Amino acid sequence: MPTFPDRSADSQREIVWKEYAPAGMGVMRNDSSHDAAVVFVHGWDGHFRTTWTHRAGWLQRIFIRAPETSLLELLVSDPDVAVDCFSVAHHAGPISAVEVETIAGLVITFLDNYVQARHVILVAHSLGGLACRRAIVRLLQMRPADADRIVGLLLYGTPNNGTELSRAGRILRSASAAQMRPLCGFLEDLNRDWTEHVINGGNPDLDPVKRGDLTCKTVVGERDKIVSPTSAASLFHLGDVETVAKGHIALPKARSHEDPSYVVLKRFVRATLDRALTRPLSRASTILAYNARRSICDAESRGHAWTMTEHEEIELREPNVPGNVDGLLACRIKCVLTGGPRQSILRICFSLEPHQPSVAVDYHHVIGRGLLPSQDFLRLAEMLRARPNETADGDEPLRVHVPRLRTAGGTLDYTYSLPLSSISEGCVVLAYESPPGVAVNETDAIEIDLNGLVTARHGWYGYFAPRTVVARLAVELKAPFPLVVVDLPDWSNPDVEEGETGVQRFRSAVDLRGPIAKGAEIRWLFNRKDE
Numbered sequence: 001m002p003t004f005p006d007r008s009a010d011s012q013r014e015i016v017w018k019e020y021a022p023a024g025m026g027v028m029r030n031d032s033s034h035d036a037a038v039v040f041v042h043g044w045d046g047h048f049r050t051t052w053t054h055r056a057g058w059l060q061r062i063f064i065r066a067p068e069t070s071l072l073e074l075l076v077s078d079p080d081v082a083v084d085c086f087s088v089a090h091h092a093g094p095i096s097a098v099e100v101e102t103i104a105g106l107v108i109t110f111l112d113n114y115v116q117a118r119h120v121i122l123v124a125h126s127l128g129g130l131a132c133r134r135a136i137v138r139l140l141q142m143r144p145a146d147a148d149r150i151v152g153l154l155l156y157g158t159p160n161n162g163t164e165l166s167r168a169g170r171i172l173r174s175a176s177a178a179q180m181r182p183l184c185g186f187l188e189d190l191n192r193d194w195t196e197h198v199i200n201g202g203n204p205d206l207d208p209v210k211r212g213d214l215t216c217k218t219v220v221g222e223r224d225k226i227v228s229p230t231s232a233a234s235l236f237h238l239g240d241v242e243t244v245a246k247g248h249i250a251l252p253k254a255r256s257h258e259d260p261s262y263v264v265l266k267r268f269v270r271a272t273l274d275r276a277l278t279r280p281l282s283r284a285s286t287i288l289a290y291n292a293r294r295s296i297c298d299a300e301s302r303g304h305a306w307t308m309t310e311h312e313e314i315e316l317r318e319p320n321v322p323g324n325v326d327g328l329l330a331c332r333i334k335c336v337l338t339g340g341p342r343q344s345i346l347r348i349c350f351s352l353e354p355h356q357p358s359v360a361v362d363y364h365h366v367i368g369r370g371l372l373p374s375q376d377f378l379r380l381a382e383m384l385r386a387r388p389n390e391t392a393d394g395d396e397p398l399r400v401h402v403p404r405l406r407t408a409g410g411t412l413d414y415t416y417s418l419p420l421s422s423i424s425e426g427c428v429v430l431a432y433e434s435p436p437g438v439a440v441n442e443t444d445a446i447e448i449d450l451n452g453l454v455t456a457r458h459g460w461y462g463y464f465a466p467r468t469v470v471a472r473l474a475v476e477l478k479a480p481f482p483l484v485v486v487d488l489p490d491w492s493n494p495d496v497e498e499g500e501t502g503v504q505r506f507r508s509a510v511d512l513r514g515p516i517a518k519g520a521e522i523r524w525l526f527n528r529k530d531e
Contacts (some may be wrong), residue, residue, distance in 0.1 A: 015076055023110055024048045027072040028084035036273055037084045037117035038075060041107055042252075043126025043157075044176060045093035051125055052087065054253040071254050074262050081269055086115055092127055092176040099175045100186065103131035104138055111146075119276045121152035121269055125252040126227060127176055129158025130190065136212060137193045140202075144209040151279065152215045152272035154265065156252045157224050161231040162187055182231070201286065208286045213279060215272040217242065219264055224248040305360060305467035305518070308339030308443075309474075312463070316454060316479040329479075331452040335363060338445040340467070346405075346416065346432040346446060350398055355426030364466050365452040401449035403432055460486075462523045469516040476509040477524055483508040487523035489516060 018026040025048060042051035052071040072085035088110045092098045111120065122132045132153060139147035159166070162182030179186040196203050202211025218241045220229040226248040233241040244251060244260045254262035312335045347361040353368045405414040416432035454461060461483075463475050477483055483506055488494050495511040510522055 024087045024089040026086045036119045037115050038121045040087040041124040041128035043128045048087040048089040094172040097175045104134035107135040119151045123154045125156045129155035140197045151276045154268050156219045157227045159227045163227050208290050221246045221251040307337045308470050309472045311336045311474045314477045329454040331454045335448040344434045348430045350428045352426040399451050404447040406445045465520045468518045471514045473512045473516045480504045482506050482527040483524045489520040
């Protein structure tokens, strides 16, 4: 049985070796603050001490008395790294019923009992890497507060995609070996859970406390004949991959501080602990983003509206208005709303300023009075009362071209039937019903095409967001005179393109990255020389 080296020399007084039989051992400094710890987990048929210990050949041990070198002791004695080290024991190997799930439980128990550090880095060899990944997922699922202190995971030769040698597990009567078979059910479940909880910060739909924010790295052995480099590096989402010119057994051992296995470990520990200092801020940002996203996505239950993306094209031109109302511009609007709360009714509203609809609407076209005389403004009110519930014909104002619903993947392309309309003072709401059994989903697109009116004498055109736009808002305005953007949501880092597109044709396009809050405005001034 391996024994602990004699550490009685004066030069070693600052390093303390502790044995936690049968759970494992610890190596630490006398003056340790227990602020950071590195916990090692050995692989199949390994040992909590010898797996991490380089031992010279027998001739060197006899003639030059070459000492044993422990990876744990190298790390603790390095003046550039202030950590305690621990090593977890388990008995996965031949003729053993120990499974990876059991080893994961041992890792969690060891952390609870012996490791009080605020930041913990897990370092694993071979099968131990699978156990560490399983332990992290289990903590995130069941005890997320405890998982939060695990800030890094370094894997030496872990069979993330399995190893062919494990097919002998049945002959060796080893439960854990069977779980390392390529593409076995255990590995598929583990990789799926890892994707859900850890990769790129985890699934954004999950509560942040159940998502891991840790630094990962995989170390591959160039001469590894047990776990192929392809399998060890197959899960690119485990972080960076580094290659060391060693075999499987030698990979987690180091002769000195200059050994490549140790150099990789030291760089990883330092980088991970440096990143841990900024982790609280990153974590807080993630929680704020999650809460904002959840409030948007849950808005339907509170009567609020949202959409993932909105693309709107507005074209202003001289109108063909009955009654020859002066000072108006015809306004053709094409809008595509993609994603949003599930709904079975699409509502489009026309209103005169300052009247507002009494129900939530999906699109709202407001006609401002500007400098129109009262009699002309009253004519617009009469036009609204004419029930604009038929398909638009040419340039006829205040009419809606039949809206369309396109589901994701093109499985449905539906044209809405004639709407039901409700009329109140200065306001008309058209309600279009979706086909029976179909509700607009989060990835579907609604195409709205309508003819409106704009009071040119108002001197400006404004876009007002009636809903929160989560991902992207693009609005393009065309007019027979120059346009100048004067009002934008400054937090959205907008892209603006302006220019002349033809004879007396001008264009201004605004592209905003979300989220864009409900109520956000974009405003253009009309630069009309005839005014």
